[in-house]
Amino acid sequence: MVSLLRTIRNARRVGLREWWRQLNYIGDAKSGKYIGSDQFGNRYFENRNGEEEVPGRHRWVDFAQHDFNATQVPPEWHSWIHHIRKEPPTNDSVVQNLSPPWKAPYIENLTGTRGAYKSYNTVVPKINAWDPKVKARA
Template sequence: MSTVTRTLRNLRRVGLKCLACLEWLTNSRALIGDTKAGTLIGTDRFGNKYYENMTEELPLRTRWVDYKEHEFMPCQVEPGWHAWISYMVDAPPTADKLLQPGHRTWEIPEHRPNLTLSRAAFKTYSTTRPKYSAWAPVAAPR
């Protein structure tokens, strides 16, 4: 939870630009009660924005993502940006050529999200007969 002093400090740091205030109010961090201010590092193909603040934040909480969609899912983060956010690499994908999408020959050209727990999730199909069957009691006529 963000304190009032931290919110005011970050608001003073960002400024009272009309567009920035509107973006801050509609931001997902504002809805969960956390306010942060940092420098914009880059934007991915889906419109997600990636920020970094190395001065005021706690260790391992200096990088974050602002999702374009309000109903966000973490699988919307591309692999290169995921490596940068989780501190696997120091340089963002905009600066590192190996992390940019489409550079590797074996890579799928479009990013496919993880569909677990959705209707499109993979479900196995078994062709073997089950070892156990459910018991259905039958009442004998009297």
């Protein structure tokens, strides 16, 4: 019954359209404070109301893409969601001043997609297919 009341309460807070989208995408109706977004367009939320959320599940990400996976969450937001860092990257001065030495932007893992890395094979095959040689008849 508590779950039903929580679902109805969150539907009233976020509106029917957002509530229906959340049920289809994340399987739960959540309402919370908007914290920030990343370069992929993902939005991050937090609900500090302890009586409504299961402990440890009060921070969540709303993915921008329909086909999403966990590698679309950058490391700085991952550390905030999993309580490694207390402050979100938008408020954490350490994360804002941190830049990787190679200056490469973060990209998601593309394994299993068309953009996956495929190495170039330079090794001569050990087994060659049989190619029959046919001599002309006299």
